[in-house]
Every structure is written in C-alpha cells, then in structure tokens.
Amino acid sequence: MQFQMKAKMSTLLFHSAIMTTLTILFVPLMVPRLTNLKTIIVTTKLATITSIIPALLLMYSNSQSVTMNLTWTNTLLPLKITFMFDVYATLFMPTALFITWAILEFTKWYMNLDPHQDKFSKYLLLFLIAMLLITTSNNLLQLFIGWEGVGIMSFLLIGWWHGRTNAITAALQAIIYNRIGDIGFILSMAWLSMNYNTLEVQQMLSHPYTPTLPLLGLILAAAGKSAQFGLHPWLPAAMEGPTPVSALLHSSTMVVAGVFLLIRVHPLLEKNELTLTTCLCLGAVTTTFAALCAITQNDIKKIIAFSTSSQLGLMMLTIGLNQPELTFQHITTHAFFKALLFLCAGSLIHNLNNEQDIRKMGGMQKTMPITTSCITLGSLALMGTPFLAGFYTKDSIIEAMNTSHLNAWALMTTMMATSLTAAYSMRLIYYTQLITPRHSVWINPNENDQAQTKPILRLALGAISAGLFVSLIFPNKTQIMTMTTTTKLSACLVTLVGLICALDLIHQTTYLNKPQNTQHHTALSLLMFFNNxxxxxxxxxxxxxxxxxxxxxxxxxxxxxxxxxxxxxxxxxxxxxxxxxxxxxxxxxxxxxxxxxxxxxxx
CATH class of the missing domain: 1.20.5 (Single alpha-helices involved in coiled-coils or other helix-helix interfaces)
Known part of the structure; x- marks a missing residue:
C-alpha cells in the first residue's frame, strides 16, 4: 500500500513538473507586456530548473507516461492531442532548455544594437516550443504541427536580416529543401492512417510489420530536416542568419528533429532490413562528404555547419546500426559542444567587426582567452577526446560499428570522417588562435561583457560533463561487448592520425613557397559542384x-x-x-x- 502511494505521488509530481515547465514557457507569449528579452531569459531559466525534476524522477522510477487531454474529432479516424513523456522526451527537455537559456543570454549581448531584439527572442522561444512539441507528441499529426513549426521559424530566423540577398536566398533554400522531405512525411502519414486506422505512435508500433514504402517516406522526411546527402545544401547556406539562430538550429532544434522522428518510429524500422541499410549508407555518405567539405572551407560558421552535417550523418548511421538509444545519447551530448562552438564563433565574429574568414583572424588567445579556450574545448569534444562529452557517444558508435556484422564500406568511410574531424578542428583552432594576428590594427577584441562570457562558460561545463551524465542516467544502456584493444581504441587512433596529419600539413603550407589550388581542393571547396x-x-x-x-x-x-x-x-x-x-x-x-x-x- 505504501509503495502504491509513493508511485502515485511520484507520477503526480512527474506530470505536475512537466506541465509547469510548459506553462512557464508559454507565459511570455500569452502576456504581451512580458514579451521582452529579459523576461524570456528569466522564464527559460525557471523552465530549465523545473524540467530537471521530471528527469530526476525518471531516473528514480524508470517509467514513461502517455497523457491524453483533448479529442479533436470522432470521425472514422479519431484524432486526439496526446503527449508521451518517455525517456527521450524527458531527458531532451532539460537539455534543450539549458542550451536555449544560454543562447538567449548571449543574444542580449550579440544583438544589443538590433531594434527588434525582443521580437527576435520571441521567435527563438517559439522555435524551442515547436521542437518540444515534436519530442513530446505521441500523435503523428500533432508531431507534424511541430515539424512545420520548426520549419516556419527557421525560415523567419535565417532570413532575419532580410535586407541581405544571401539571407533571403538561404531562408528560401531551407524552406524548399524541407518541403521535399515534407512530401515523404505526408504520404507516409496518409498510408499509415489508412492502413492502421490510427495516427497514434504507440498503436502503430504494435503492428508486426510495416512495408518499405511508407518507411522510406519517413526516411526522406528525416533526410530533408536533418540535411542528409542530397538535401544538405540548405544547412551551410543557413549560416547567413544571426549566430544565436545558428547555435539553436544546429544544437537542439530543427536539424535533430529528423533523426528524432526515426528514433520515435524505430520499432517499425528495425523489422525492415532495407530501411536500416538505407539509413546506414545515407549516414555514411553524409558524414564523409560533410567532413571533406569542412576541411576546405574558410568561413568559420560554415566549418562548424559542415561539422554538424557530419555528426548528423553519424546519427543516421547509428539508426542503421539498430541503436536508437545510442543515437539519442549522441544528440544530447552533441547539442552542448555544438552550441558552445557557435557561441564562441559569434563572439569572435562580433569582436572582429563581423569578419568570418578564419584566415583574417589569428592571435586571439591573448585578447579573448575565455572564448579561445572554450572553442578549443568544444573542438576537442567534437573530435571525441577521452572523457569529454563527445567521447562517451562517438566512441561507442564506432565500437558498435566495429563489432557489428555489417559491411566494411560504412566502417571505412566513418573512420575517414572521424579522422577528418580532427583535421578540420585543428585547422580551425590554428587559424583563429595560434598564428600572428591578421585582423585590422584598429580592432580591439575584448570580453568585458558578462552576457558574452557566462553562457559560453556554462556550455563549456556541459561539454565537459554532459557525456558522463547522460551515459550514467540513461536507462537503456547499450550492450557491453568483449573486443580487442585495437578495436576498443580505434576511434582514438584514427583521431590521432588525423590530428598528426593536420599538424604536418599546417607546417608544410606555412613554409610552402608557391601554394597551388589543385582540382580536388577546388571541387571540395565548392561542395563537389553540387550547388552549381x-x-x-x-x-x-x-x-x-x-x-x-x-x-x-x-x-x-x-x-x-x-x-x-x-x-x-x-x-x-x-x-x-x-x-x-x-x-x-x-x-x-x-x-x-x-x-x-x-x-x-x-x-
């Protein structure tokens, strides 16, 4: 009896904390006089603190909850507003809120001269709410509303500086490429509703087998939203938006929505070998292609954007490995160091009079020690340096590949991409910090504003500890398998090889008398002529x-x-x-x- 009372109290507190979190987020949008940046920062901070309670309760009880609040229609296809607070939704919520809180606080400094700063912060909050709707929906139609919500908000935020032609072009690219994926989503949703007579995810998952065609439609939807190869050009183009937009879009909203959709419907995918093979091959191609493009870029934001595309390919590949829990763990850890890298890049760009070319930076470790230290930390976490955030998930993904019975081609391309990650990260660190300053002598970079440095330091703490925290509290741990020492250390070894090669190439290019633009360099710098x-x-x-x-x-x-x-x-x-x-x-x-x-x- 006492145990049942504790379980009821725990469930009541769980639901109350989640509903309180969502209510707090809606307050600035519903009360006009509270729609300003300062209030939105405070409400996001309170929501972050509140969202930690259901995460702790989930660790304690290890249970999930499905809540139905409102019936839309009672026609042939009953439609209900249904929320599912499982381990994915409950752990993603504090992660997204924590990162958004840091980005909004950074926006206070970065966009201080923008006349519509409050409107910009409201758009960021709507962006976050649309993503939370995706993660908590147990109904495909309800999920599709959040899906379109992040698409619309990305269009508005990428084209925020609409006086620039490139910003409008980038916003249009984002919306058009995502419409291609939405076609697959709508067709799959129509097929599933007609054949299963429901749009509830839990009821769909009870069916023993789903044909390949609707599942390929869902993969197409995920490929458009998560910028997989073929539908990827909008992601680097989206760098025309303000840096806080890039940080939020690449870390915990929009781009991970596609991968999260596949995690949610993974029980349908795991029974179909063709769809898993499609995810595996698509992810392997994406992660390698994006890494090759990143190593030839000179725009600091585009380098980080291509690294996001490469990591999204790795997540898609992990779906193909039949490891959805590991994919979600990588989404969570990746969010921290990717937001950190973008905020550090924004700090450098803003202090260098909007200069984004890494060849015109250099020597920033003296004038901006916090930013440069954190960008180094974020790059090390991205590489998978032991005991930082990326190590706990990236290393586990490569171990899972090494011990699987899948083709060696995907393993080889992923290893190459891992090595290239170390190379372009080292190139980024070298050109921004370690060479002679190449910016104008009239520019005086500094870190005097706390709104500039506090969010960066907060995210740096997450980039250090998030991996260990997620790996310890995540209930569905991956299976521990016996393997040789070389297999266990393969990820660290290829990363070290990439780092050594990058250092050698930096030395060669520094003392090279006549630099030459070879054809492959031109092809990679122009994204293999894909845009042309x-x-x-x-x-x-x-x-x-x-x-x-x-x-x-x-x-x-x-x-x-x-x-x-x-x-x-x-x-x-x-x-x-x-x-x-x-x-x-x-x-x-x-x-x-x-x-x-x-x-x-x-x-």
Whole structure:
C-alpha cells in the first residue's frame, strides 16, 4: 500500500513538473507586456530548473507516461492531442532548455544594437516550443504541427536580416529543401492512417510489420530536416542568419528533429532490413562528404555547419546500426559542444567587426582567452577526446560499428570522417588562435561583457560533463561487448592520425613557397559542384527545355490555325477567280456539274 502511494505521488509530481515547465514557457507569449528579452531569459531559466525534476524522477522510477487531454474529432479516424513523456522526451527537455537559456543570454549581448531584439527572442522561444512539441507528441499529426513549426521559424530566423540577398536566398533554400522531405512525411502519414486506422505512435508500433514504402517516406522526411546527402545544401547556406539562430538550429532544434522522428518510429524500422541499410549508407555518405567539405572551407560558421552535417550523418548511421538509444545519447551530448562552438564563433565574429574568414583572424588567445579556450574545448569534444562529452557517444558508435556484422564500406568511410574531424578542428583552432594576428590594427577584441562570457562558460561545463551524465542516467544502456584493444581504441587512433596529419600539413603550407589550388581542393571547396548542378545547371536546362517546347508549340499552333486558314483562303480565291471566259473552262464546269447531278439522281 505504501509503495502504491509513493508511485502515485511520484507520477503526480512527474506530470505536475512537466506541465509547469510548459506553462512557464508559454507565459511570455500569452502576456504581451512580458514579451521582452529579459523576461524570456528569466522564464527559460525557471523552465530549465523545473524540467530537471521530471528527469530526476525518471531516473528514480524508470517509467514513461502517455497523457491524453483533448479529442479533436470522432470521425472514422479519431484524432486526439496526446503527449508521451518517455525517456527521450524527458531527458531532451532539460537539455534543450539549458542550451536555449544560454543562447538567449548571449543574444542580449550579440544583438544589443538590433531594434527588434525582443521580437527576435520571441521567435527563438517559439522555435524551442515547436521542437518540444515534436519530442513530446505521441500523435503523428500533432508531431507534424511541430515539424512545420520548426520549419516556419527557421525560415523567419535565417532570413532575419532580410535586407541581405544571401539571407533571403538561404531562408528560401531551407524552406524548399524541407518541403521535399515534407512530401515523404505526408504520404507516409496518409498510408499509415489508412492502413492502421490510427495516427497514434504507440498503436502503430504494435503492428508486426510495416512495408518499405511508407518507411522510406519517413526516411526522406528525416533526410530533408536533418540535411542528409542530397538535401544538405540548405544547412551551410543557413549560416547567413544571426549566430544565436545558428547555435539553436544546429544544437537542439530543427536539424535533430529528423533523426528524432526515426528514433520515435524505430520499432517499425528495425523489422525492415532495407530501411536500416538505407539509413546506414545515407549516414555514411553524409558524414564523409560533410567532413571533406569542412576541411576546405574558410568561413568559420560554415566549418562548424559542415561539422554538424557530419555528426548528423553519424546519427543516421547509428539508426542503421539498430541503436536508437545510442543515437539519442549522441544528440544530447552533441547539442552542448555544438552550441558552445557557435557561441564562441559569434563572439569572435562580433569582436572582429563581423569578419568570418578564419584566415583574417589569428592571435586571439591573448585578447579573448575565455572564448579561445572554450572553442578549443568544444573542438576537442567534437573530435571525441577521452572523457569529454563527445567521447562517451562517438566512441561507442564506432565500437558498435566495429563489432557489428555489417559491411566494411560504412566502417571505412566513418573512420575517414572521424579522422577528418580532427583535421578540420585543428585547422580551425590554428587559424583563429595560434598564428600572428591578421585582423585590422584598429580592432580591439575584448570580453568585458558578462552576457558574452557566462553562457559560453556554462556550455563549456556541459561539454565537459554532459557525456558522463547522460551515459550514467540513461536507462537503456547499450550492450557491453568483449573486443580487442585495437578495436576498443580505434576511434582514438584514427583521431590521432588525423590530428598528426593536420599538424604536418599546417607546417608544410606555412613554409610552402608557391601554394597551388589543385582540382580536388577546388571541387571540395565548392561542395563537389553540387550547388552549381542543383541550383544553376538543372534550372537552366529546365528553362531551356521549356523555352524550346514553347517555341515548338507556337510553331504548331501557327501551322494548324493561321497557316491553314491562309491556305484555305488562297485555294478558294484561286477557285473563284478560275473563270476567265474560255470555252474549255465552261465545258469542264458543265461536265462536272452534269456528272454530279447524274450521280445524285442515281443514288
């Protein structure tokens, strides 16, 4: 009896804490006079503290909860607003709130001259709420509302500086590429609702087998939102938005929504080998391609953006390995050091008069020691340095690959991507900190504002401890397998190889007399000409074809109607003017008329 009372109290406190968290987030949006940056920062901080309570209760009880609050319709397909607070939603909520709190506080310093700072912070809060709707939804239609919500907010935030042509172009790229994925989502949702007569995720998961086609639609949706290969160009282009937008978009919203969708429906995927193989191959290609592109970029934000794309490929690959828990762990740890890297990049850019080219930085460790130390820490966590956040998940993913029975091609490409991660991270650190300052002498970088340094230090603490914390509290731990020492250390070894190669190349290029732009370097710096093909050549070919088709159509229309009328008119004119008073003409006409009359009388 006492145990049941404790369980009821725990459940009541669990639901109360979650509902309190969500209510706190909606307060600044519902009360107009509280819609300002300072209030939004305070409410996000309170929501972060409150969200820790259900996470601790989850550790204690290790249970999940499904709550139904409102029925939409009672037609042939009943629709209900359903929330599922399982381990994924409950642990993701404090992570996203903590990171958003730091980003909003950084926004106070970074956007201090923007006349619409309060509106910008409200958009960031709406962005977060839409993502939380995705993670807590137990209904595909409800999830789709949050799905479209993050898409709309990303469009508004990426194009925030709408006076710049590049910002508008990047916002349009984001919305168009995501519409391609949304087509797959809508078609899959329609198929599942018609065949399973429900949109509730838990009821769908009870079916023993789902055909390949709707699952491929869900993978297409995830590929669009999480910028997998083929639908990836919008992610580096999104760097035209303000840096706080990039930090929130790449860490805990938008890009991880696609991978989270696959985690949520993974029991459907694990019974279909083709879909798992698709995820595996798509993730392997994405992580390697993005790492190759990152190593040739000079824009600091684009380097970090391609590293996000590479890590998203690694998450997709882990889905293909049939390890959804490990994928979620990597989402959680990746959020901390990726937000840290973007805030550090924003701090450098803002202090260098909006300069984003790493070749025009250098020597920043003297004037901005906190920022440069944290960007080094974030890069080390990204590389998978032992006992930092990325190590606990990235190393586990590579171990799972090494001990699986899958093809060696995916393992080889992932190893290469891991090595390249160390190379471009080292390149970023070297050009921003370790060489002679190359910025203007009139610029005086500093770290005088606490709103600049406090969020960075807070995220740095997360980049150090998040991996250990998540690996200890996550209930569904991956299976521990016996392996050789070389297999166990393979991730660290390839990272070390990439680091050594990067240091050697830095030394060579520093003392090289005549630098040469080789063809492969040009191809990688231009993203393997993907943007030229997709954004120029294909539309140009389509326009040329349409123009030719239009001309052909006009030609046929001209032949069928005007030319035909002209020829008929000419024929009739010649016929009417044929009589010129000749006897032969009269005889011919008489004979033709006579023969016609006889034929008519005979019939």
């Amino acid at each position: 093909l997709a954004h120029w050549y294909m539309p140009h070919a389509a326009m040329t074809f349409a123009k030719t088709s239009t001309q052909n159509d006009s030609h046929w229309y001209h032949l069928i109607i005007p030319k035909m009328l002209e020829k008929m008119n000419t024929f009739l004119t010649n016929t009417l003017t044929f009589n010129k008073g000749l006897t032969t003409t009269h005889m011919k006409m008489f004979i033709v008329t006579l023969m016609t009359c006889l034929l008519w009388l005979t019939l």
